[in-house]
Amino acid sequence: MPTGSIPVLLIEDTPSLARVYAEILKKESHAVIAVETGADALEQLKDGAPKVVLLDLQLPDMNGMEVLKRIADQGLPCAVIVITAHGSVKAAVEAMRYGAYDFLVKPFSADRLAVTVRNAMERLRLAQLVDTFEKDLNRARYHGFIGSSLAMQAVYRIIDSAASSRATVFITGESGTGKEVCAEAIHRQSQRAARPFIAINCGAIPKDLMESEIFGHMKGSFTGAVSDREGAAARADGGTLFLDEICELAPDLQTKLLRFIQTGTFTPVGGSKLEKVDLRIICATNRDPLREVEEGRFREDLYYRLHVIPIHLPPLREREDDVLGIARHYLAEFAQEEKKGFSRFSPEAEQSLRHYHWPGNVRQLQNVVRIVAVLHDGDTVTPEMLPPPLAMPHIAAAPPQAAAPAAVPVARPPSPPRPESIKPLWEVEKDAIEDAITACDGNIPRAAALLQISASTIYRKRLAWQAEGKL
Numbered sequence: 001m002p003t004g005s006i007p008v009l010l011i012e013d014t015p016s017l018a019r020v021y022a023e024i025l026k027k028e029s030h031a032v033i034a035v036e037t038g039a040d041a042l043e044q045l046k047d048g049a050p051k052v053v054l055l056d057l058q059l060p061d062m063n064g065m066e067v068l069k070r071i072a073d074q075g076l077p078c079a080v081i082v083i084t085a086h087g088s089v090k091a092a093v094e095a096m097r098y099g100a101y102d103f104l105v106k107p108f109s110a111d112r113l114a115v116t117v118r119n120a121m122e123r124l125r126l127a128q129l130v131d132t133f134e135k136d137l138n139r140a141r142y143h144g145f146i147g148s149s150l151a152m153q154a155v156y157r158i159i160d161s162a163a164s165s166r167a168t169v170f171i172t173g174e175s176g177t178g179k180e181v182c183a184e185a186i187h188r189q190s191q192r193a194a195r196p197f198i199a200i201n202c203g204a205i206p207k208d209l210m211e212s213e214i215f216g217h218m219k220g221s222f223t224g225a226v227s228d229r230e231g232a233a234a235r236a237d238g239g240t241l242f243l244d245e246i247c248e249l250a251p252d253l254q255t256k257l258l259r260f261i262q263t264g265t266f267t268p269v270g271g272s273k274l275e276k277v278d279l280r281i282i283c284a285t286n287r288d289p290l291r292e293v294e295e296g297r298f299r300e301d302l303y304y305r306l307h308v309i310p311i312h313l314p315p316l317r318e319r320e321d322d323v324l325g326i327a328r329h330y331l332a333e334f335a336q337e338e339k340k341g342f343s344r345f346s347p348e349a350e351q352s353l354r355h356y357h358w359p360g361n362v363r364q365l366q367n368v369v370r371i372v373a374v375l376h377d378g379d380t381v382t383p384e385m386l387p388p389p390l391a392m393p394h395i396a397a398a399p400p401q402a403a404a405p406a407a408v409p410v411a412r413p414p415s416p417p418r419p420e421s422i423k424p425l426w427e428v429e430k431d432a433i434e435d436a437i438t439a440c441d442g443n444i445p446r447a448a449a450l451l452q453i454s455a456s457t458i459y460r461k462r463l464a465w466q467a468e469g470k471l
Contacts, residue, residue, distance in 0.1 A: 006052060007031040008117060009052070009078075010035070011035055011036075024114060025114070028114050030117065038061050038062035038067050041053075045070070045076055050124055051077075053081065054083055055067055055081065055082050057083075057091065068099070071098075077127070081103070083106060102120065139153065140325060143189065144184060145182075151314040151319050151320075152314070155314075168283070168308045169282045169283075171183060171283070171312075172288075175286045175363070177313040178313055178362055179286075179313060180242065192238065195238040197240050198241050212229065214233055215268050216230045216231030216233070216268040217269035222270070241282070243283040245284070246284065246306065261306070289303055316358040316365065317357055318443070328345070330370070334370050334372075335373055341378060342373060348382065354449055355450075426470075430471070436451050444459065
């Protein structure tokens with residue numbers, strides 16, 4: 001944040017001092033708002049914007065401590081520096097108790113004022129960054145997404161950053177991870193949100209109709225073209241065009257799409273007039289686009305035109321406990337839709353959901369919950385209600401064959417551990433975590449689920465061990 005973007009509110013009723021303080025702060029490139037009374041100060045604070053406040057305690061209409069208390073009571077994002085000619089330990093303690101950042105006793109030097117304001121501004125900026133980060137971590141829902149895992153928080157932050165840009169976004173991810181949901185989130189978060197969002201699945205439309213679908217056609221341009229038809233590009237003018245399964249496009253249409261992206265112009269099938277549109281393109285695929293380029297199925301120049309802002313959607317198995325949040329959301333939705341009484345999953349059913357691999361991702365989970373809501377009823381979803389392969393029949397153990405009785409050895413009590421064999425607790429914990437990660441082939445969310453801890457706990461501990469040279 002550039003210097004001066006957070007203003008300094010100067011509350012000082014002595015005009016000569018106010019001018020001196022303002023000049024010192026302006027030389028430091030700070031924007032200064034100067035007022036003389038507590039009432040004017042409270043009026044300036046109404047907007048709730050971050051400010052560094054220089055507050056004189058002796059004001060003509062009220063004690064400056066009242067202004068400080070109002071800032072504290074309303075939780076305003078301000079760093080308050082109290083200035084007074086009547087400095088005392090009691091006043092300082094009371095000011096700090098109500099959240100003052102620092103306490104200056106008149107007279108003070110220009111350097112002291114400049115340094116104190118600079119430090120208060122830095123603290124305010126850091127507090128804002130922490131607040132933003134904490135809010136991000138607490139986002140469990142975001143424009144159609146459900147999930148608060150670290151993997152999804154990273155996706156949300158990329159969408160926040162990419163939404164305001166005109167750059168093309170290339171979304172990758174397995175089937176069922178929510179690529180169209182991601183594209184809609186970018187559109188809804190952008191300045192184009194009030195304009196159309198037009199989606200085309202390039203793998204679901206016959207190749208000989210795809211050009212017409214994107215660019216439209218004129219009457220009589222081919223058999224069945226009984227009238228002029230506007231294509232997706234024209235319908236998306238001013239908004240967003242989403243091309244799902246982009247790697248399914250035929251090579252000749254890839255060439256035309258490249259020209260369209262470069263110029264923003266196109267000609268409908270059978271037409272002669274060049275049309276121009278203003279839109280943003282978002283595309284997606286469940287394939288590896290670079291491999292498609294290497295194997296000659298996708299144009300390299302088109303790939304680099306489209307692959308400006310990449311977003312990879314993580315599979316459900318790598319999203320920690322998001323599976324439970326998503327399952328509970330759909331259970332409530334489908335129970336209401338099917339007029340069933342379900343309100344929760346049993347702990348055993350939740351374990352089954354948590355530990356399943358989910359090759360079909362969110363779409364598969366949605367189908368599983370719908371099957372339960374359609375075929376069963378009750379208050380609680382139990383493991384027996386889950387469809388295969390989640391609910392596998394229990395195989396009863398075969399009865400033991402009759403055998404000659406054998407002597408039962410007498411168990412010897414274990415010998416107590418020797419002191420030198422006892423490991424520090426952190427080392428035992430580290431070994432358990434590293435063993436779990438190895439057993440799960442490096443899949444940390446899976447290891448965390450088996451250890452019944454959060455994946456973020458593992459990431460945090462491993463970073464700490466690395467910093468201490470223990471890993």
